[in-house]
Amino acid sequence: MQAREISPKLRELIHLASSLEPALATRLEEIWRWIKDIKSGSLTQKKFLMGFLLELIKDTEFWLELKVLTDDERQLFFNQIAPTVRYWYEYLFPKWFKERDLKFYIWKQKLRSGEFEREDGTLIESIASEIKSREGTFVQRYVADFSMATDIIVSSNTGKPLCVQVTSMADEFSHQKYEDWKHTLQGWKIERGIFVSYNPAKYEFVIQLVNLVWHNSNHLAEAKYLKFSF
Known part of the structure; x- marks a missing residue:
């Protein structure tokens, strides 16, 4: 178009x-x-x-x-259809347009002014590729990223959708960002998520991260928001 x-x-x-x-x-x-x-x-x-x-x-x-x-x-x-796709269309997308989006006015301005950049884009692509190679599924959406603090929604081939946020902010400085992330997920009634801070110089951790996502897709309980560092 x-x-x-x-x-x-x-x-x-x-x-x-x-x-x-x-x-x-x-x-x-x-x-x-x-x-x-x-x-x-x-x-x-x-x-x-x-x-x-x-x-x-x-x-x-x-x-x-x-x-x-x-x-x-x-x-x-x-x-x-794939569980991540179902989760997006059945739950998150309608939730976004039916409810108040507290971050809407912020990211609209950034998008229009050209300020927005996907700093973790290459990493997210690597995660998505590895998930796909294992016959899992994933969904990426701007709205999920902007409004719901979710870089990617993933699911193992037997698990449930899991919202994932990654940041290159060092672990010792990421506590407030983690708290803001958790508050955002809770605000949207997203029941499960993992937050990962990583060292951008160490891309070999992608397999470890996907293993972590895979495990938590299968086993993480509801109302759990876990923080990890690589």
């Missing part, structure tokens, strides 16, 4: 959502008003903003397709 098509597409989705899911229409309207005056050329140059908008459009289209299914049809579909 080209940048010039974004605004009209959002208007189309707002119209569709207004009868099917008014809360989603309201959130889309807010985002449309936020970006409608950005020229296409400028929008194209803002790769993370474009990435977010394209992801949002895709998620909205998918959600609206789910919305028109009967309850039985929707349940059958959810039973057939």
Whole structure:
């Protein structure tokens, strides 16, 4: 999709959502008003903003397709898809557009101004690749990152979805960031998560980290938010 098509597409989705899911229409309207005056050329140059908008459009289209299914049809579909994908569409995505997002005004400004950078992008890609090689599943979303302090949602092939946050901040300085992370997850009623601080010079720990994620996907109890350091 080209940048010039974004605004009209959002208007189309707002119209569709207004009868099917008014809360989603309201959130889309807010985002449309936020970006409608950005020229296409400028929008194209803002790769993370474009990435977010394209992801949002895709998620909205998918959600609206789910919305028109009967309850039985929707349940059958959810039973057939990856647990992380189900968790996103059945729980986190609707939670985001139905509830107040306390961080929304902050990350909107950063995205629009071009301040946002995915500092841990290469690491997250390595984690996702290793998870996939083990036949696990993962989901990455800008909204999860921006609003829910979650870099990646992962699941082993037999486990449950687990929200993971990684930071290159040294362990001895990361306590407050961990507390903020835990508070954010609890605010969104996310029941399980792990927080990992790592040394960027030691990428060999990826296998260890994935082993950790794999284990906790299977075994971590609800209302648990664990902190690790590599």
